[in-house]
Each structure stands twice: as C-alpha cells, then as structure tokens.
Amino acid sequence: MKSKKKKEKKIAKKLLHKYRLVILNEDTFEERLSFKLTRLNVFVLLAISTILLITATTFLIAFTPLKEYIPGYSSTALKKKATILNHKTDSLEKVIAVNERYFTSIKKVLHGELSSVDFNRDSIIEAAKLDVSEIDLTPIKADSLLRQKVDKEDKYNLFESATSNASFVLFPPVNGTITENYNAKEKHFAVDIVVAKNTPIKATADGIVIFAEWTTKTGFVIIVEHSHGLISVYKHNASLNKEQGDLVKAGEVIAMSGNTGELTTGPHLHFELWSDGYPINPTNFIDFE
Secondary structure (H helix, E strand, O other): OOHHHHHHHHHHHHHHOOEEEEEEOOOOOEEEEEEEHHHHHHHHHHHHHHHHHHHHHHHHHHOOOOHOOOOOOHHHHHHHHHHHHHHHHHHHHHHHHHHHHHHHHHHHHHHOOOOOOOOOHHHHHHHHHHOOHHHHOOOOOOHHHHHHHHHHHOOOOOOOOOOOOOOOOOOOOOOOOEEEOOOOOOOOOOEEEOOOOOOOOEEEOOOOEEEEEEEOOEEEEEEEEEOOEEEEEEEEEEEOOOOOOOEOOOOOOEEEOOEEEOOOOOOEEEEEEEEEEEEOHHHHOOOOO
16 A cells, blocks of 8 residues: 555656756857746646647538538538439429329320219209299308408409309210210210211310320320310311310311221211219210201
8 A cells, every 4th residue: 555655646746746948049058938847737738739629620620611622521512503403303203293193194084994973964954943042042150251351352353363164165076976875884985976087076165185196096086175174085086187285266176087096987076075084974065966
C-alpha cells in the first residue's frame, strides 16, 4: 500500500512539476518570451485544441459547399435535379396508370366483356308522367339553407356552368330492319341493322372519336364518346370518314356501311350503346325503323 501511494505521489508530482518555456534570441541570447507550464497543463491544452479542431472541421464540412469536394458527398445541384426528376416520374406514372385504365375499359367495350344493365323504356316514360300534385314538394330546412348558400355563390358568377340533360337526344345512326336484337345472355350487346352497302352511318349524338381502326373480326370500327358517360360503337363498316380525336355532331356522317370483318354475314351495321361502362339496349332509346 505504501509503495502504491508513493508511486501515485510521484506521478502527481511529475504532472504538477513546473517547467519554464523560454524563447531566446539566437544571436544575443536575449529572452523574448517565457511561459510557466506543467505536464498537466500541456495535456489539457492539447486535448482542448484537438476537440476544437475536430468541431470546427465538422461544421466546415457539414454547413459549407466544401463537402461537395469530399468523396462520397453529392452536390446540392445534383440533389435538386434528382428531386425534380422524382416528382416528374411520379406524375408520369399517375398519367400512365389513368391511360391504362382508360384503354382497358375501351378493350372491354370492344370485346363485350362487361356485365349488362337493363333499362326499361316504359318505366322511364311512366316516371316522367307522374302528377306533380301528388308529390310533396315542401322544402325542408336543410334544403332551404342549401339554396341560400348556392344563391350567394351564384350571385357573383360570371358564367353559367350548369347545363340541362333534357336536351340530350339520340339520333338513329341508320334506318333499316333489325335482324338481330340486343341479347345480354348471349353476350350480343348490340343490334344489327340491315342496310345497303355504302349507306352513310351517322353519329348518334355529339361527341369525340376515341377509336377508328381496322379489326380482323369486325372490320372497320369507330367508337364515339358522348357526354353523360355514353359511348356508341359502330362495326363492320366499309370505310371510315373520321379519325381518332375528331369532334362530331349528332347526325354527322362518320362512316359508310359495309360487310367487313370475319364475323359479318352481309352488309349491315352492328351498333352498340354503353353507359358508364355498362351495355344498354339501343332500341330502348332509338327508333331504327
């Protein structure tokens, strides 16, 4: 125990033993500077200097452009470009997904792979003939508040954006005898109308052509997208008068009837109507004869 205490005293004495650091003029040996130091002071100064040097170097690299010159660090401009490209790629992926869903729905329309929804024309007409006096038209409180809110919003509108669906009328594409009716059970989502070859085929309503191409089974096919989620399809044509992207008016000639495609049995028009992705019976809304 005594020997250990003696060693500790010697170590402490060495650490605290004072030394004098003198700076002399080499020629005249004149004393210019002098410092009183101990080994402990030297160790403490070296440790503090090392910590300050490491801290200053870290801040210099982390918060200044100098870090771009260190291997492994990417430049700020490169990171900015990568972020912009990432946003553009994400936007393009969303657009591609929307287009894929759209083209998939068009393919289903062409192949007739969707389930049908039957509309009864008689029930629609009867509903339109209801006596208004039999209906309770007394507005409720919530309806009155909504009307006041809408009136305030429309007060400062420069343009009227609301349009009525009452003026939406379907025009017969051709007039002729129906040889095969709409039959959802047999997946014949159309009506076949016999017409002479090169009879003008007319658009059933205003719209835009979304498909106008030759197909092996149904010959020249043209598809028109209308408002209110309605799509009309015209197959087995001899020629097409419109291209994809063209705007058409109701009654405008869009094709000439023919006998093209593997599934045809003679000059006729294969006409389909689709509402919000579901096939409907065209004879419920159009008189072909």
